[in-house]
Amino acid sequence: MFPANNGLSFHTFQRYDRFLRGLMIDRQAWFPARDLARLTNSDVSGRTTRKLDPDQYRWERLVGSREDELLVSESGLYTLLLVYFYHPENRNLRQWLSNDVVPVLRDAQLPTGSFPRHALREVQGYPLAVLEWQGSVWLRFGDAARVLERDGTA
Template sequence: MSHRYYETLQFFRHGRLLRATLIGQEPWFAARDLARLLGVSANVRLNDGLDADQWRTGLLRCGRGLVGEELMISESGAYDLILRRFYHPENRNLRQWLTHELIPALRAATRAAAA
């Protein structure tokens, strides 16, 4: 029996990995990677306090072909974490990077792969 998994693209900010994918048209991020970018321990339950539609678990496939179950955070959930739960003035730069660079690049790469 085969399981559905999500292909991820890898993005780097200050040498830290952030795996991302589109599910439907919505960007989703590997929670573990997002936590590292926020300087938060991987043991923190990032989905605590998020609405049910802002997180999910899923099988992610990364560049090396490995597949593993990961907690995933939606775009709106990421903004909630960045600007509310783990607020720090420097997180505005992270939000701007997601909004203006990563998400457009993710959508462009997905369109190119589908063509």
């Protein structure tokens, strides 16, 4: 699907001022360990990932990279967050990953058509998970209320 010399293409997400790259390989979400380390302020190295099962990490070359990068699967990511790097904030991080990031990655693989599609939009400097469907942008009621509160119109 991707030329080996160009590397695998990815999507970039932002949480606060930190970036997370994500990609789909064989219908599974994968994330660079280096991005996870920055996002969680943890050491995610080859030594750390040896605690994971062999199917939860792999080495691949990404677009724009000169060498292979250590990737962690969605399952491995949750294991690292909830078992090895436990911190109360990781619950919110896990929710953001499962509710916003992973659906966008999965929807990017679907053919365009009449299916609703998850996307991230920035509204007033606040990233929101939205649903693009039938030519309209849909957003969760709670997110709409937060946007209105920030705007001061509510």
